[in-house]
Amino acid sequence: MKRRQLLAAGCACCASVIAGRAWGQAAPDYLAPQRFQRPDLTTDEGGLWAMMDREEKALRRSPLVLRDAKLTTYVQDLACRLGAGHCPDIRIFLVRTPQFNASMAPNGMLQIWTGLLLRMENEAQLAAVIGHEIGHYLQRHSVERLRDIKSRAAAGQVLALFGLAGAIGQLAVLAGSFAYSRDHEHEADRIGAYLMHRAGYPVAESAAVWSNLLDEARAREGEEPSQSSPLFATHPVPPERRDNLAQLAKLMPGGSDGKDRYAEHTVHLLDEWLQDEIKRGQYAESLVLLSRRIAAGSAPDLMRYYRGEVHRLRGMTGDHDLAWNDYQAAAAGAVPPPPAFRGIGLVARQRGQKDEARHAFARYLDLAPDAPDAALIQSYITELSS
Amino acid sequence: MKNLLILALAMLLAACGTVRKVESGANLVGERMSIKVDGNWNHLDFPGIKPAQIWTMEGVTIDELLVYSGIRDGQIMHPDSPASEKRKDFVFRKTMQTEEIVSMLEGVLSRDGSTFKLRKLEPYPFGGRKGFRFEYERVRKIDNVQMRGVGFGAIDKEELFALVYQAPRLTFFPRHQSRIETIAKAVSIK
Known part of the structure; x- marks a missing residue:
């Protein structure tokens, strides 16, 4: 009896392997069960x-x-x-x-x-x-x-x-x-x-x-x-x-990827999701994600601004230059995110480029007068003007 | 056998952390920061919270005051596991600007999947130094509680000093906010 059970188990095992291979050789078919009670x-x-x-x-x-x-x-x-x-x-x-x-x-x-x-x-x-x-x-x-x-x-x-x-x-x-x-x-x-x-x-x-x-x-x-x-x-x-x-x-070839439909339904939430993303502090991963999105041309100004943020926050050698480039590209884009100007101001302030920093901060406050950090940025403008 | 059980219990408690009362009056935290408090504060110590200290009035699941004193360049913030220590998720750098320090604290407070929304960031004299103050809202992932928080900080001699207080936005935060503002105003850095 035990030998029979072993044989049956072996057959079941083989059947599952064969079934698995069949998925790999022919277009899969699947019959879904009825709705569950x-x-x-x-x-x-x-x-x-x-x-x-x-x-x-x-x-x-x-x-x-x-x-x-x-x-x-x-x-x-x-x-x-x-x-x-x-x-x-x-x-x-x-x-x-x-x-x-x-x-x-x-x-x-x-x-x-x-x-x-x-x-x-x-x-x-x-x-x-x-x-x-x-x-x-x-x-x-x-x-x-x-x-x-x-x-x-x-x-x-x-x-x-x-x-x-x-x-x-x-x-x-x-x-x-x-x-x-x-x-x-x-x-x-x-x-x-x-x-x-x-x-x-x-x-x-x-x-x-x-x-x-x-x-x-x-x-x-x-x-x-x-x-x-x-x-x-x-x-x-x-x-x-x-x-x-x-x-x-x-x-299973063919099909349409629906890229535009997806972008249409998510674009207004990207800013919030990207803010959350960079707070993870996993800068290497975020850079891969953002670079991929920039290469794909999706919301490029926003993506460039956030890639600049990641570089600035990571702060490794050369990162401020990379941040600068991304902020500048974002600020020159068709839909420049206001904080891109703040980014330019912060990097310029650290570099000692006072005029450039002051102008960028002023532009940021023009575009986002109610920003949560407005008081701090205003203090920078005052400091840079003195 | 009894001794073994006591030893096992002691090890278990040690792993969980310790609680001790914070005395009213001035308390030296680290080597250079003095915090003057009144009321019933407790200091909790458990793995994963260093280099901060946690103080609480209502209990740590309700309110918490994170105290950072003399954080040095390159120090990792709250490594919650050996893996995150290795990855150096959040590290203090002496060259950080105010926004970068606040971003680092945002990261620390949202690493568990909680949301963090900065409400205000402004200049503020802290411990007699040129510092900053910020306010925020947070939804705590583990129990969906909506929190409010306020933080203060400054860099002195390349070291970070900061206080961050948070509590549920209804009842507890309004109840203690003025007390926290008073504590922050009275902080001194040697």
């Missing part, structure tokens, strides 16, 4: 839903949720196109947090953080992320993960009784949990690719999301992404993920 509260899944319902209730009142009806409706519509029959169950929350993150709870609450929205270059990239999260939702991964954690926690408690050997065993259990999570990520990637393709987006943009993130992570001095971010402990390593998605893109 609310599970019984006495089950583990019901408990998880109830917990997420409480979380959602708190989130609805949170001042961190963006109250931008235009953008929220836009993202909700996008999620509906991807989720198709599950659309009525998906509820979007855009949360003001500068990190890259999105998550979908089993009850249909989909959170997207503004750090992620800032990094999206077009609608297709956002569709890739939402499609991925819907993939988790449709496969009920969070319930599977809850059950996995519970069983591993029980195993870990038993292993803890066995001293050092037990501790090593606990580590193995933890590593197994990460591997399990990575399998879910692969599956969600494949489903997400299928959903975005079906909705008319180019799948190659999903690979671009990870490629861009990888560039930022690598910008951190001397660190590989797998060491620098906890995200990559539970998620497949980006190069692997990017390559898998690029492979899927070849199988």
Whole structure:
């Protein structure tokens, strides 16, 4: 009997490998399950839903949720196109947090953080992320993960009784949990690719999301992404993920990226998101992001101003010159951000260029008389005039 | 066995941090900054908060006064983990201008995902030096509480001295703001 069980397990394992390869060789197809019914509260899944319902209730009142009806409706519509029959169950929350993150709870609450929205270059990239999260939702991964954690926690408690050997065993259990999570990520990637393709987006943009993130992570001095971010402990390593998605893109060609539509719905929020971004103090990552956006020609004056800010705040050798160049370019642009003139003034003041500093500060106060730092800047003008 | 339990408990408490009363009157913080307080202040010490001290009246989840005294060039602000210490997320530099110091403090106060909105930044004599004062609003990520804050600072002999106070914008901040302004006015730097 035991031999039969082993054989059956082996076959199941092979089947999953074959299925995995099939995704890699032919255009994927996916049959989504029917809409989910609310599970019984006495089950583990019901408990998880109830917990997420409480979380959602708190989130609805949170001042961190963006109250931008235009953008929220836009993202909700996008999620509906991807989720198709599950659309009525998906509820979007855009949360003001500068990190890259999105998550979908089993009850249909989909959170997207503004750090992620800032990094999206077009609608297709956002569709890739939402499609991925819907993939988790449709496969009920969070319930599977809850059950996995519970069983591993029980195993870990038993292993803890066995001293050092037990501790090593606990580590193995933890590593197994990460591997399990990575399998879910692969599956969600494949489903997400299928959903975005079906909705008319180019799948190659999903690979671009990870490629861009990888560039930022690598910008951190001397660190590989797998060491620098906890995200990559539970998620497949980006190069692997990017390559898998690029492979899927070849199988599902075509689509339109919706770059202009995305820009139209987000441009008015970029300033706030960029302010939050530079407060992270991750200057190397921010420089990669901003340089990419400048090269792509999106809101170039604003991006140049913020790249100048990053250089000025980092303050390494040569940074003030780089900041100066960006401030000047931003100030000479079609839509110069008023603080670009303050930036010119601050750098000029440090260089001892009094007249230039005074004129730039005066221009800043002309354009932004109610700026929070107006009193300080006015004191600089007085000091420079004396 | 009992001794082992006591030792384990002591180690646990040491890891969590310590609390001690701040005496009314003048308190020397570091080597050069003297702060005169009245009322029931407590000083908390726990990992990740250095080089600041945290003082509180209502309890640290409600209000906190961050005290920075004699921060030197190159010193890392609040390294919350060995990784962030290595990355040097927020470092004080002696050449920093006022805006850069305030940006650094903004970064420190929003590193947990909280939002920070600067409301006012103005010149202010602090500790008898040419310094600055700023006001801000913050939404604390962990519990969505809307806070208000006020900060004061100056650089003297290439070292940073600063006070930053924050509390929920309703009730607690208005209750203590004038007390904080009085404390800031009375700060002296040797």
